[in-house]
Amino acid sequence: MWEKKIKRLAAAVINEFGYTKESDIWESSRSPLNCWSRWIMWHHMLKWGMTLKMAAGYSGFDRGAVAYGARMIHRDLLQFDELQEMFFNITSAVAE
Numbered sequence: 001m002w003e004k005k006i007k008r009l010a011a012a013v014i015n016e017f018g019y020t021k022e023s024d025i026w027e028s029s030r031s032p033l034n035c036w037s038r039w040i041m042w043h044h045m046l047k048w049g050m051t052l053k054m055a056a057g058y059s060g061f062d063r064g065a066v067a068y069g070a071r072m073i074h075r076d077l078l079q080f081d082e083l084q085e086m087f088f089n090i091t092s093a094v095a096e
Contacts, residue, residue: 002050005094006058009044012093013037016086026059036076036083039069040090046070 010022017037019025025041028034038059045055045066052063059066076083 002045002048002054002058005048006041006045009041009090009094012090013041015093016090026061032076035069036073036086039073039076040087042066042069043073044091044094 010025013025014020014022017025017033019028019037025037028037038061041059042055045058046052050058052066055066056063073083073087077087
């Protein structure tokens, strides 16, 4: 059920952040841009109704990291114009 949506979301994130494959989202360093890519993924997964456990299982992170990232994306969206633009682009690509 989730696989198609997640693959579409991952493709949008890969395109927006300049990655080459989905594993780059999950395995990259903890720089702000790399964290944002994960946080955006988790935000959408939870918004679609996935549980913390499901999102954590998919991404290979623990539930605490998923909850933290989903919370922090909202804080950072208020502070960074660059992130707002990326978030809008990704959200638009997934909504199509």
